[in-house]
Amino acid sequence: MTQTAPRKPFLDVLAGRRQAVPPLWMMRQAGRYLPEYRALREKAGSFLDLCFTPDYAAEVTLQPIRRFNFDAAIIFSDILVVPHALGRAVRFEAGEGPRLDPLDTPETIATLPAIGDDSKLTPVYEALRRVRGELDPAIALIGFCGAPWTVATYMVAGRGTPDQAPARLLAYRHPDAFQRIIDAVVDSSIVYLTGQLKAGADVLQIFDTWAGVLPPREFERWSIEPTRRIVEGVRRNVPDARIIGFPRGAAGLLPRYVERTGVDAVSIDWTAEPSMIRAQVQSRVAVQGNLDPLALIAGGTALDRAVDDVLESYGEGRLIFNLGHGIQPQTPIAHVERMIARVRNAR
Numbered sequence: 001m002t003q004t005a006p007r008k009p010f011l012d013v014l015a016g017r018r019q020a021v022p023p024l025w026m027m028r029q030a031g032r033y034l035p036e037y038r039a040l041r042e043k044a045g046s047f048l049d050l051c052f053t054p055d056y057a058a059e060v061t062l063q064p065i066r067r068f069n070f071d072a073a074i075i076f077s078d079i080l081v082v083p084h085a086l087g088r089a090v091r092f093e094a095g096e097g098p099r100l101d102p103l104d105t106p107e108t109i110a111t112l113p114a115i116g117d118d119s120k121l122t123p124v125y126e127a128l129r130r131v132r133g134e135l136d137p138a139i140a141l142i143g144f145c146g147a148p149w150t151v152a153t154y155m156v157a158g159r160g161t162p163d164q165a166p167a168r169l170l171a172y173r174h175p176d177a178f179q180r181i182i183d184a185v186v187d188s189s190i191v192y193l194t195g196q197l198k199a200g201a202d203v204l205q206i207f208d209t210w211a212g213v214l215p216p217r218e219f220e221r222w223s224i225e226p227t228r229r230i231v232e233g234v235r236r237n238v239p240d241a242r243i244i245g246f247p248r249g250a251a252g253l254l255p256r257y258v259e260r261t262g263v264d265a266v267s268i269d270w271t272a273e274p275s276m277i278r279a280q281v282q283s284r285v286a287v288q289g290n291l292d293p294l295a296l297i298a299g300g301t302a303l304d305r306a307v308d309d310v311l312e313s314y315g316e317g318r319l320i321f322n323l324g325h326g327i328q329p330q331t332p333i334a335h336v337e338r339m340i341a342r343v344r345n346a347r
């Protein structure tokens with residue numbers, strides 16, 4: 001057979017080919033701003049049941065695609081499934097976010113296995129296979145994990161905190177113990193991301209939501225270096241693996257992150273300075289971002305201006321249009337539609 005697979009504009013950008021109309025998706029595009037998500041979420045019971053029931057996870061993944069025809073679907077799961085595979089108790093309390101048993105002393109950290117039980121993540125692989133089977137071949141499927149630093153911040157504190165101080169303190173006081181957590185997450189994530197590619201993901205994203213709280217030396221050790229090891233480890237298994245990094249808040253450290261980790265693209269938040277990004281980041285890799293999610297809540301001319309700013313700042317180079325962080329639950333669906341129309345009709 002000489003049939004060629006349909007082009008995926010999203011993958012074209014990652015492979016070095018700018019698209020006149022940038023491919024578009026949204027971080028957290030499956031979620032509470034969609035009534036169909038809220039309905040299924042209620043039916044599923046707990047949040048982890050939703051993630052680990054392949055029919056439900058596949059359905060929730062496809063909901064935003066049906067509504068908005070995005071250029072990429074992201075598999076519905078959470079970054080905290082890796083601590084779950086590492087044997088940590090993970091639960092999500094309604095309206096309060098994640099809760100884990102804290103891992104905050106060298107003695108408790110010594111009990112952590114060196115690698116997670118990958119069989120606990122089988123339902124995610126099954127959900128990926130189902131989505132791949134139903135998804136339009138022109139739409140890319142994204143697998144993901146959390147970066148070790150961000151995952152470790154939740155494992156240490158047992159919850160989200162305003163500045164992730166518990167993990168920062170532990171890393172200063174007990175760097176060897178903290179390194180053990182990072183190493184376990186690195187090795188588990190290599191297996192997990194490789195499994196996602198084998199199950200049908202076209203591209204991977206590594207979410208380092210809390211990268212921006214680290215000083216440069218710690219950023220190098222706890223964000224860049226573990227991410228570099230994951231990229232290297234995944235490519236040892238799948239040499240042409242395409243990987244997007246999201247070191248949120250990395251600001252002036254972004255060029256260093258790109259150079260050292262080997263990612264194919266970086267997701268940037270809305271505080272990025274365009275001329276620096278163009279010269280030192282977009283010159284090397286594709287850029288994904290970076291609309292302020294609050295402009296999407298506001299809508300109207302403020303939203304139009306924010307969309308135009310992203311296109312004007314980055315549209316001449318390789319761009320994947322996205323938000324600078326996840327869409328928030330109170331966002332009106334009509335504003336999402338307005339944003340998409342403006343991006344797709346701009347040129």
Ligand code: CP3
Nearest residue numbers: 027028029030031074075076077078079097098207209326
């Ligand atoms: O993007 C998508 O549509 C795919 C699904 C996805 C979720 N979480 C589903 C989710 C992805 C990619 C994530 C990543 C994630 N999870 C990150 C990194 C990206 C980011 O947004 O910063 C982090 C830090 C987490 C950990 C986490 N999960 C937190 C802090 C929370 C609570 C905050 C919140 O939004 O409620 C979650 C829960 C969560 N993960 C929800 C969803 C849809 C909401 C839970 C619900 O529906 O009850």
